[in-house]
Amino acid sequence: MDTAVRFPTTPKAVKAHALKLSPRMNVEKAFQAIMRNCLDQIEANETGVVKYRDVESLHQMRVGLRRLRAALGMFDDALSLPLALRAELDWLVAQLGPARDWDVLAGSTLPAISGSVEALAPLVPVQLAAADKANALHAAAGEAVGSERYQDLIGHLERWLDERAWRAMQLPADRARLKMRIADFAKGILEKDQQRLLKRGRKLKQADPEARHRVRIAAKKTRYAAEFFASLYPRKTVRPYVGALASLQDELGLMNDASVAASLLGQLSEGDAALAEGAAFVRGYLAGRAAQGDGKVRKLWKRFVPLRAPG
Incomplete structure (x- = not known):
């Protein structure tokens, strides 16, 4: 009988998985595949951010958000995300960004400097203060991702994507662009x-x-x-x-x-x-x-x- 004590482990941060587009796809289908790929990366890192305050999970969630916003920018001539959803995306980016900046300072920049120069006592309080700031912002980021507001945002994005809600607001020229071959686009x-x-x-x-x-x-x-x-x-x-x-x-x-x-x-x-x-x-x-x-x-x-x- 296995009596070993097992401890829960921090989930691994999730990078974007390989994206496979077919040259036969039209622009609309390719857009859906790309957006789904970005949303998968964001959602896969939720537990790491909320439950474990994991530095790399936060980083990968931010990467997913940057990729998603880049995709929206690429396809902006053919379809547009509603302004209300854009504002909510901006809110989420603003919740995660400061935590990541302080993570880099406290977890990467300062340790690299302290390891490459002779012992410098005044550096110690700076490292401690930066770590405290990073931890506080991580807690705030975790609360944001665990909030009802975040869940509403993800739910609205999912529905907008799955229901192709952009079609209701499109002009004929926009619809024509979405029917183009993705290779040409x-x-x-x-x-x-x-x-x-x-x-x-x-x-x-x-x-x-x-x-x-x-x-x-x-x-x-x-x-x-x-x-x-x-x-x-x-x-x-x-x-x-x-x-x-x-x-x-x-x-x-x-x-x-x-x-x-x-x-x-x-x-x-x-x-x-x-x-x-x-x-x-x-x-x-x-x-x-x-x-x-x-x-x-x-x-x-x-x-x-x-x-x-x-x-």
């Missing part, structure tokens, strides 16, 4: 996204944080589109393109994390002399690291520029 989206990214990327040399952020957002949207439509194209074409985008996005993300961290540290130390020295040290350290990151970003950009979007 995807080609236009990917070309448009690439042109926007190339235009913004021209300003990367010695760019300020705001300009880098704009490039990062464009890279992220371009990557999501390429991943959504990846099954429509040969793997040998898609993989190098998505890989180059992912590397560029990741490095720009690290630089953005440093910029956000500097802002959060300013909030943390404002009016608290005990945190001022450690916060100032970290901000200076991050500024120096950001300068080093510029060179790496430019190399990754040069690797991406010659590539062409699938299709």
Whole structure:
């Protein structure tokens, strides 16, 4: 007889599962498949966020939300989410975003710095204060995801998607777009996204944080589109393109994390002399690291520029 004590384990955070589109699909069917894929990722991470306050589950839920909003933006010329639902999505993003920002500071940025420099006593209270802030925001995010408001939002999104409620508000031209082959539609989206990214990327040399952020957002949207439509194209074409985008996005993300961290540290130390020295040290350290990151970003950009979007 097995008498071992068993303890419940934290559920694993759920990433987006592979999306398979058929070239024979029309735009409407493909939109439903993409939205379903995003909603599945969001809903699969609910327990981790609500019950376990799991950092990675929160991150993956946010990724699912970003993918969903990117998909809505891609198809906005053919159909639109009602304004009330858009407002509720904005509310959910606002509940999760601050917790994730403080998670990165407390769980990644500060430990990396403390591990790479000699012991610095003033850093300890900063780490403790950041962890307290992250924990409080995690609790708030968990309450939001566990709320009736969240359940209403997900229920309305599900019904809107399953019942194709956008049809009631469409003009004939919109209906015609939804009947297009998805391969033709995807080609236009990917070309448009690439042109926007190339235009913004021209300003990367010695760019300020705001300009880098704009490039990062464009890279992220371009990557999501390429991943959504990846099954429509040969793997040998898609993989190098998505890989180059992912590397560029990741490095720009690290630089953005440093910029956000500097802002959060300013909030943390404002009016608290005990945190001022450690916060100032970290901000200076991050500024120096950001300068080093510029060179790496430019190399990754040069690797991406010659590539062409699938299709």
